[in-house]
Amino acid sequence: DGGITQSPKYLFRKEGQNVTLSCEQNLNHDAMYWYRQDPGQGLRLIYYSQIVNDFQKGDIAEGYSVSREKKESFPLTVTSAQKNPTAFYLCASSHRVHSNQPQHFGDGTRLSIL
Amino acid sequence: AQTVTQSQPEMSVQEAETVTLSCTYDTSESDYYLFWYKQPPSRQMILVIRQEAYKQQNATENRFSVNFQKAAKSFSLKISDSQLGDAAMYFCASFTGNQFYFGTGTSLTVIP
Numbered sequence: 180d181g182g183i184t185q186s187p188k189y190l191f192r193k194e195g196q197n198v199t200l201s202c203e204q205n206l207n208h209d210a211m212y213w214y215r216q217d218p219g220q221g222l223r224l225i226y227y228s229q230i231v232n233d234f235q236k237g238d239i240a241e242g243y244s245v246s247r248e249k250k251e252s253f254p255l256t257v258t259s260a261q262k263n264p265t266a267f268y269l270c271a272s273s274h275r276v277h278s279n280q281p282q283h284f285g286d287g288t289r290l291s292i293l
Numbered sequence: 294a295q296t297v298t299q300s301q302p303e304m305s306v307q308e309a310e311t312v313t314l315s316c317t318y319d320t321s322e323s324d325y326y327l328f329w330y331k332q333p334p335s336r337q338m339i340l341v342i343r344q345e346a347y348k349q350q351n352a353t354e355n356r357f358s359v360n361f362q363k364a365a366k367s368f369s370l371k372i373s374d375s376q377l378g379d380a381a382m383y384f385c386a387s388f389t390g391n392q393f394y395f396g397t398g399t400s401l402t403v404i405p
Binding site: 214219220221222224267269271279281282284285286287 | 297302326330335336338339345384392393394395396
C-alpha cells in the first residue's frame with residue numbers, strides 16, 4: 180500500500196545535539212512538507228519542497244534544515260539552534276505544491292529533550 | 294494573514310447522536326478550498342471531507358457533511374450517527390494563496 184513513513188516514532192535529543200527525522204513516501208508525489216504540532220496550536224509549516232533538490236522555508240524554519248536528494252525522501256534536521264524543539268512533527272506529501280489537492284500525512288515523530 | 298479558527302477546543306457526543314464542529318476562516322481570496330482532517334490517537338492525519346469554495350452545494354461523505362456559509366466564512370462539520378471510532382482530534386484547514394492553513398483543532402469524545 181502507498182503511504183508515508185516517518186521514523187522514529189519517538190526521538191530524544193540532548194542539549195546541543197542535532198537530530199534527523201526521516202520521512203519517506205511511495206506515493207510518487209512531487210511535493211513534500213514538514214509541519215510542527217504543539218498543544219493548543221494548529222499545524223505550522225516548517226519547510227516544503229516541490230521537486231528534488233529544491234525546498235522553501237515555511238513559517239517557522241529557524242533552527243531546522245532539510246534536504247531533498249530523492250523524490251521519495253525529505254528528512255528534517257532539528258539543529259541545536261532550535262531552542263524549543265519539543266513537539267510532534269508531521270510529514271506530508273501531495274501531488275504538487277501550491278495545489279488544492281489534499282495532503283497525505285505520516286504517523287508523526289514525537290521529539291523530546293533529555 | 295490567513296487564519297482558521299476553531300473555537301471549540303473540546304466537544305463530546307453520545308454514541309449514535311449528531312455533533313457539529315465549528316470552523317471559521319479569514320481570506321481575501323475568491324478561489325480557495327476547505328478541508329476537515331481527523332487525527333485519531335494513532336496520530337495519522339486523515340482527510341475527512343473537502344469543499345471547493347466555488348461550489349454552493351455542501352459536501353457530503355457518508356455520515357460526514359459540512360455546512361458551508363461562504364458569506365459568513367463558516368465551514369462547520371456535522372457528524373451523524375456518531376461512532377466510537379469517530380473519537381479524535383479534528384482539524385479544519387483552508388488552502389488559499391497557494392498554502393495550507395490549519396486551525397488549532399477540536400478534540401471530540403464519543404460517549405458510549
